[in-house]
Amino acid sequence: MLALDAGPGRSEHDPNAMRILIIEDDRDAAEYLVKGLREVGHVADLAVDGEEGLQLALDNQYDVLVIDRMLPKLDGLSVIGTLRQKNIQTPALILSALGQVDDRVKGLRAGGDDYLPKPYAFSELLARIEVLSRRRGAPGEETVYRVGDLELDRLSHSVTRNNTEIVLQPREFRLLEYLMKHAGQVVTRTMLLENVWDYHFDPQTNVIDVHISRLRSKIDKGFARPLLHTVRGAGYVIRDGGR
Amino acid sequence: MTAVGKLIRTTAFKLSLAYLVVFALFAAFLLGYFAWNTRRLVTEQITQIVDAEISGLADQYRIGGIRRLALVVESRARRPGSSLYLVTTPTGEGIAGNVGSLPTGILDTPGWSETVYRRLDEGEDATHRAFVRVFQLPTGFRLLVGRDLEERQRLDDVVFSAARWSGAVVLVLGLLGGFFMARRMLRRVDAMTGTTRRIMAGDLSGRLPIAGTGDELDRLAENLNAMLERIEALMHGLKEVSDNIAHDLKTPLTRLRNRCEAALRNARSDEDYRSALESTIEESDHLISTFNALLMIARAESGQARDDMISFDAAEIAGDVAELYEPLAEESGLLLRQEVEPGLPVLGNRELVSQAIANLIDNAIKYAAPPAAVADGQASIIVSAHGEGDRVLLVVADNGPGIPEADRARAVERFVRLEQSRSAPGSGLGLSLAAAVARLHGGTLRLEDNGPGLRAMLDLPRAAADAPVADG
Numbered sequence: 234m235l236a237l238d239a240g241p242g243r244s245e246h247d248p249n250a251m252r253i254l255i256i257e258d259d260r261d262a263a264e265y266l267v268k269g270l271r272e273v274g275h276v277a278d279l280a281v282d283g284e285e286g287l288q289l290a291l292d293n294q295y296d297v298l299v300i301d302r303m304l305p306k307l308d309g310l311s312v313i314g315t316l317r318q319k320n321i322q323t324p325a326l327i328l329s330a331l332g333q334v335d336d337r338v339k340g341l342r343a344g345g346d347d348y349l350p351k352p353y354a355f356s357e358l359l360a361r362i363e364v365l366s367r368r369r370g371a372p373g374e375e376t377v378y379r380v381g382d383l384e385l386d387r388l389s390h391s392v393t394r395n396n397t398e399i400v401l402q403p404r405e406f407r408l409l410e411y412l413m414k415h416a417g418q419v420v421t422r423t424m425l426l427e428n429v430w431d432y433h434f435d436p437q438t439n440v441i442d443v444h445i446s447r448l449r450s451k452i453d454k455g456f457a458r459p460l461l462h463t464v465r466g467a468g469y470v471i472r473d474g475g476r
Numbered sequence: 477m478t479a480v481g482k483l484i485r486t487t488a489f490k491l492s493l494a495y496l497v498v499f500a501l502f503a504a505f506l507l508g509y510f511a512w513n514t515r516r517l518v519t520e521q522i523t524q525i526v527d528a529e530i531s532g533l534a535d536q537y538r539i540g541g542i543r544r545l546a547l548v549v550e551s552r553a554r555r556p557g558s559s560l561y562l563v564t565t566p567t568g569e570g571i572a573g574n575v576g577s578l579p580t581g582i583l584d585t586p587g588w589s590e591t592v593y594r595r596l597d598e599g600e601d602a603t604h605r606a607f608v609r610v611f612q613l614p615t616g617f618r619l620l621v622g623r624d625l626e627e628r629q630r631l632d633d634v635v636f637s638a639a640r641w642s643g644a645v646v647l648v649l650g651l652l653g654g655f656f657m658a659r660r661m662l663r664r665v666d667a668m669t670g671t672t673r674r675i676m677a678g679d680l681s682g683r684l685p686i687a688g689t690g691d692e693l694d695r696l697a698e699n700l701n702a703m704l705e706r707i708e709a710l711m712h713g714l715k716e717v718s719d720n721i722a723h724d725l726k727t728p729l730t731r732l733r734n735r736c737e738a739a740l741r742n743a744r745s746d747e748d749y750r751s752a753l754e755s756t757i758e759e760s761d762h763l764i765s766t767f768n769a770l771l772m773i774a775r776a777e778s779g780q781a782r783d784d785m786i787s788f789d790a791a792e793i794a795g796d797v798a799e800l801y802e803p804l805a806e807e808s809g810l811l812l813r814q815e816v817e818p819g820l821p822v823l824g825n826r827e828l829v830s831q832a833i834a835n836l837i838d839n840a841i842k843y844a845a846p847p848a849a850v851a852d853g854q855a856s857i858i859v860s861a862h863g864e865g866d867r868v869l870l871v872v873a874d875n876g877p878g879i880p881e882a883d884r885a886r887a888v889e890r891f892v893r894l895e896q897s898r899s900a901p902g903s904g905l906g907l908s909l910a911a912a913v914a915r916l917h918g919g920t921l922r923l924e925d926n927g928p929g930l931r932a933m934l935d936l937p938r939a940a941a942d943a944p945v946a947d948g
Contacts (some may be wrong), residue, residue, distance in 0.1 A: 396538070443807050
């Protein structure tokens with residue numbers, strides 16, 4: 234096991250810091266992940282085979298598990314299956330080099346919460362991990378989402394900013410709903426495509442960007458404080474003010 | 477294994493042997509039944525004759541007493557034939573007849589018995605078998621009438637020799653036939669084995685020999701040949717795909733490597749390195765998406781995706797994908813319109829069909845969009861879905877420059893981009909993926925003239941009403 238602590242004095246103070254278990258047999262890839270997660274303030278443990286990973290996951294409290302699909306000794310799906318049998322519901326993200334539609338479906342059916350085909354961008358993985366951990370804490374099932382003076386009512390399907398009604402197309406509403414559900418967290422284009430449109434393919438052109446810019450023109454135009462921000466090289470985030 | 481041993485182990489030989497045994501048993505049964513029946517018949521005949529003679533002689537006895545009986549017996553005994561007569565005194569002394577000697581005790585058992593005897597006019601050592609009946613006369617005299625069994629013996633001999641000969645003939649013919657058939661079979665199987673060995677050694681063009689008799693071995697060979705045909709085609713396809721992948725991934729990989737080398741050689745500042753790294757990441761992302769598209773095409777072409785086919789509404793998918801691309805089209809100065817007829821069930825892979833439509837729309841936006849060049853003002857893309865009999869037609873039509881007829885077939889090949897400049901982004905796999913998806917679903921991708929522009933049509937079979945329905 235490789236336990237790499239978070240940066241000095243950061244994890245104890247940062248309320249957003251997470252404890253993450255990475256089960257991945259490719260040491261290079263794993264250490265790259267651990268290092269990347271540490272740099273943004275998380276604590277990461279590493280197991281290099283399925284059995285070790287299962288033991289760590291059983292013995293410790295983690296916020297998120299990142300599990301490679303193909304592992305020595307015990308494959309990733311079995312690890313998740315065993316954990317779920319023992320009623321351990323820690324969110325799990327599956328990494329897989331197989332990366333095809335039915336493979337993703339199999340992974341999610343086995344109890345995984347999200348699925349990321351290899352090769353992936355670190356920003357994509359980070360965004361997904363953060364969304365997963367938040368899912369556990371606050372289920373995000375409130376009826377009204379608020380970010381600054383922007384309000385979205387999920388029951389009446391209405392959106393107001395500064396008490397002025399904003400008219401959105403159904404798809405724009407779902408886009409904004411997803412962004413606000415994960416307010417303060419970066420969501421990637423792929424996540425939007427998967428969760429708002431339910432597509433799991435590569436649309437070749439960045440179609441999402443155009444949808445975002447339409448949405449932005451509806452909710453931010455004419456207001457002094459923009460809420461919908463672009464995170465370069467990663468995706469988008471909706472939040473009130475900079476961090 | 478010796479040649480004979482090999483022959484004996486063949487199924488043909490074993491079968492012949494089994495038939496031989498069954499046939500021999502049948503012949504034995506037939507002969508036995510025949511022999512038993514004739515023997516019974518002969519015995520019955522003898523009984524009848526003897527009975528008739530005894531009752532005739534008894535009449536003579538009643539008429540003329542023992543003297544007359546003796547006279548009649550004596551005269552009958554002298555006639556040639558196989559009949560036996562003997563009249564004895566109560567003490568067993570013969571007074572008339574043609575029987576010389578009998579085993580003791582025969583005369584004391586009245587009724588029927590089978591016995592050996594010697595004729596009166598024969599030497600000591602001649603013995604015959606006879607079927608005799610002893611009749612007790614009221615005065616203590618005894619009358620024996622019988623019939624020689626030589627006739628029956630001859631019959632038995634005939635049957636026995638028939639059995640022997642036919643047995644020998646059956647055995648010889650059976651063995652010869654078995655050997656012949658086994659050898660014939662063995663020759664054909666050996667020829668097949670030889671061919672299979674050559675095929676296993678790598679010569680996939682080999683085919684099993686067909687004798688032309690249309691028998692079961694021929695049918696097997698024909699089926700195996702059809703299988704070999706398919707395997708050869710698949711192997712050929714696989715080789716082509718791997719050649720293509722090797723070629724088409726190596727080119728961008730080389731570009732990537734060159735770019736890194738150039739950066740190492742020329743970069744002076746952090747800013748230079750950063751931009752070199754960024755373009756490297758961009759290039760590798762592009763490689764990944766090319767690779768994904770290739771995998772998807774391979775998957776669609778191998779028919780692997782058939783496993784998880786469900787029934788879904790193609791109209792809904794066309795509408796959804798059009799909606800996804802609508803803002804992008806608008807940004808490129810194009811009007812994207814939908815003409816979707818609701819309720820078009822298709823049995824297939826929803827994800828792949830979505831991707832195919834997306835590729836067609838993406839293509840239309842990229843290649844058919846020089847807005848300034850359109851005469852009537854508005855460059856537009858029309859995404860339509862409608863049913864036509866048992867077909868579902870998903871059409872993406874634009875009024876851009878289109879594809880010249882001569883180039884249309886080439887356009888769906890892998891990595892073909894018709895415009896030379898290669899300025900538009902994309903892997904060049906969009907149309908070929910759409911075509912592969914259409915083939916997977918038992919349909920076609922048709923490229924037609926939209927006068928002006930391109931009409932790309934996915935022609936898919938409409939699903940039956942009772943097909944499995946997508947959950948959720």
